[in-house]
Amino acid sequence: MYVKICGLSEPAHVAAAVEAGADAVGFVMTRSTRRVSPGRAAELAALVPAHVLTVGVFRGEDPETVRAAALASGVRAVQLHGRHPHADFVALKDLGVTLLRAVDSTADLRCGAYDEDLLLVDAPHAGSGQPWDWAAVRGRPSGRWLLAGGLAPGNVAEAIAAAGPWGVDVSSGVESAPGVKDPALIEAFLKAVRGAA
Numbered sequence: 023m024y025v026k027i028c029g030l031s032e033p034a035h036v037a038a039a040v041e042a043g044a045d046a047v048g049f050v051m052t053r054s055t056r057r058v059s060p061g062r063a064a065e066l067a068a069l070v071p072a073h074v075l076t077v078g079v080f081r082g083e084d085p086e087t088v089r090a091a092a093l094a095s096g097v098r099a100v101q102l103h104g105r106h107p108h109a110d111f112v113a114l115k116d117l118g119v120t121l122l123r124a125v126d127s128t129a130d131l132r133c134g135a136y137d138e139d140l141l142l143v144d145a146p147h148a149g150s151g152q153p154w155d156w157a158a159v160r161g162r163p164s165g166r167w168l169l170a171g172g173l174a175p176g177n178v179a180e181a182i183a184a185a186g187p188w189g190v191d192v193s194s195g196v197e198s199a200p201g202v203k204d205p206a207l208i209e210a211f212l213k214a215v216r217g218a219a
């Protein structure tokens with residue numbers, strides 16, 4: 023089970039995610055309480071070993087804005103939330119980074135349909151920490167897809183059993199306060215996933 027810990031903004035929390043065994047870490051570079059600048063994301067990404075994927079998270083920005091932030095931060099993946107057209111993913115192909123298409127359950131759930139590398143199926147309001155009906159997507163997404171939206175150490179095993187994803191992604195569920203990551207919760211989340219998978 024692939025695990026992404028998202029919304030990191032402090033070096034200690036990046037270290038906690040890497041130490042706990044995360045496969046990917048995310049830096050939010052769009053409007054959010056978790057927002058970091060491309061420069062800050064670059065500082066954080068520099069702390070991440072090569073086997074862990076660094077992901078820049080965006081919502082609704084045009085491809086040129088995403089490209090500039092990805093290049094400035096050096097992230098190795100970009101995650102686009104919102105109903106981006108296929109052309110936006112095509113426009114970013116030459117960046118040579120992993121492309122994640124983040125959608126809610128009403129979208130086209132075929133991974134690769136928009137030339138993305140990974141699909142992320144999230145709650146209608148990304149980053150809100152609100153659980154949703156994970157079982158409703160069971161069997162619908164194809165290819166490599168991550169489940170997100172309201173996951174936490176106490177419910178991620180249930181969510182995996184309900185939806186059957188290839189991976190999981192969490193932000194709010196490993197925070198002690200909005201925007202403040204908690205190393206103990208990060209560790210507990212990874213343990214819960216490894217115990218479930």
Ligand SMILES: O=C(O)c1ccccc1N[C@@H]1O[C@H](COP(=O)(O)O)[C@@H](O)[C@H]1O
Nearest residue numbers: 028054148149151170171172192193194
């Ligand atoms: O975390 C945010 O603030 C955010 C803002 C804009 C787009 C996406 C955002 N986060 C993504 O939301 C899910 C996790 O949500 P949750 O808090 O665990 O319910 C994950 O994909 C983040 O990358």
